[in-house]
Amino acid sequence: MNQDNNQKSKYFSFVFWGTTFPALFLLARRNYLFFHTIIEFFAIFTGFSITLISLATRNFIQNRIFLKFGILYFFVTIIDFLHTLAYKGMGVFPGWTANHPTQFWIAGRLLETTGFFLIIFFAHLKEKTLSILLGLLCTLFIAFVWFGTFPNCFIEGHGLTIFKIAMEYAMVAILFIVLLKILKGREQSLSTLRNSLVLAVIFTMLGELSFTLYSDVYGFFNFLGHLFRFLSYLVILRGVIINSLNNPVQTLMIELDREREKLKQIAHYDSLTGLYSRNFFNELIQKQAAIALRKKVPISFIMVDVNRFKKINDTCGHLVGDQVLKLVGNCIAQSIRESDIAARYGGDEFIVILYGTGEEQAKEVATRIREKVKTSGKTEQKCDADVDISFGVAQLEPGESYLQAIHRADERMYLMKNSKKNTSPPSIFQ
Known part of the structure; x- marks a missing residue:
């Protein structure tokens, strides 16, 4: 019965994504701004969902890594939201050019990469400390872009700046180090989310590499980069849902077993x-x-x-x-x-x-x-x-x-x- 359900689920996923991706590509070709707005709001919704689910399940999930990723994506989605509003053609911020949303994009990815590094390499970092660090970075990045002190990332008629491309490659290098740590790590906190994290890091790396190749903010590689970024959020969300919502009974049973062992130790x-x-x-x-x-x-x-x-x-x-x-x-x-x-x-x-x-x-x-x-x-x-x-x-x-x-x-x-x-x-x- 479970095997049949798994096969049906895989078949449904194949059909869904097999039709969704071509549809998104055709939409991007006809109206890129509409595509960008849809894919960004899907990504923002997904990132915010990671935060909500992590917060909602924090009292009965012992693995604190879920809450840490919830904190990370709360701040990342704030910058993603500003990136969406500032995108070329939205008209929300008069006088802004295509440089500003590109700056927000780099800021968001830098924040996300930094968060991954801190969570994976500093497993004992407290949630409060992580919140303060990420909150300060998020505020600084927004202020730098807003007041024009953030380095230029895109120049109309010329394309991407050396700074922007260098930052993309630097983030790919850091994410590769994070990926090796995830694959080799033996921490219990990583084991339940390892597969999702591996896919998320790979999709993020592919997205960053795509963003080194475009010269038009409405171009194909820009489309591909946004798609990879959305997929990275999605696999993180799926991992959090599976571990936080689908397995609450298992979590409670683990806790009961621990308490039983403690009582057994006391009694025996x-x-x-x-x-x-x-x-x-x-x-x-x-x-x-x-x-x-x-x-x-x-x-x-x-x-x-x-x-x-x-x-x-x-x-x-x-x-x-x-x-x-x-x-x-x-x-x-x-x-x-x-x-x-x-x-x-x-x-x-x-x-x-x-x-x-x-x-x-x-x-x-x-x-x-x-x-x-x-x-x-x-x-x-x-x-x-x-x-x-x-x-x-x-x-x-x-x-x-x-x-x-x-x-x-x-x-x-x-x-x-x-x-x-x-x-x-x-x-x-x-």
Whole structure:
């Protein structure tokens, strides 16, 4: 169904443009001023539509590049409007010659090229800053043309000036650099609008090259340049519509997925240590234990407790206590396999699930964790706190619930902890 609709859409586009272009060309041949007015107002309408759509969708479209192009074409269409009114034969500005609309044309294209360069090469430029820069340029260009200080671009009887031709080639060179940046750029903001931007830049370049060839403001290459410029606006508008209007649900879904990931991160992980949370551990262990018993695969538990943690908190402060918990969490994570599961069980207690591991191997892992903790040095704060842990290991036995195995590991951990209290030498924490 979608394929049929796409084919119909392509067929309609082919027929539409296949008849529109010849019609515009015939109109330009018979009445160029009428053609110019129509094509310019279509371009102005298209540019202003880019602005309106970008502004209307700015609250639910995260990609700010749409709003930036909306800002750019707002100022460009202002100059385009003045170019249209000043065109030879319109009679809006008495005493003006064909030089004035040509000056406005160069001003508009310079503004557009500058905007493209700023948006593509300075992706982090704020919308407010871009508005100020483009607004100042737009005002200066209009003032220069209006008060006669803008360089001459067209002289009746002679044609285009060297300045005008040089500006066209300079803009083509800048646009070519912009095109390479768009094609090679890996920024996420460019990906959704890349195809439209590529076509827009190519059409703009073709338009600028066309405008280096005419000697009559009513000539063929002038017609061709205006047509290419209109197409460049049109593909930008199409890209903005497709991404801003046709895909609002997709945009919202992306936002929902991001929020879901944030909530998942909060629910599944302990914010301090980066290990799994107690609640998520409770979900995992039921599945892991059931699989282990069904497949008759050994599964072991390690309970870990930080020695004298209350004394560390009371003596050195809670910031040092947090630092200790992070240190122990890192040591656990670095000492187990990716397939193993480690969680902060509560307070200063941690638990590790070793799937496919017997009790003896689990003791080796626990010993490795303890050695890593002891050799990781003292806490970073100015507090003489040697960090050590106690641990208990238990393997899940046939017919036993995982809670019973965890309880046995917990009891063995406290036996080790109590034995350390009776045998360890005095310290600042005793």
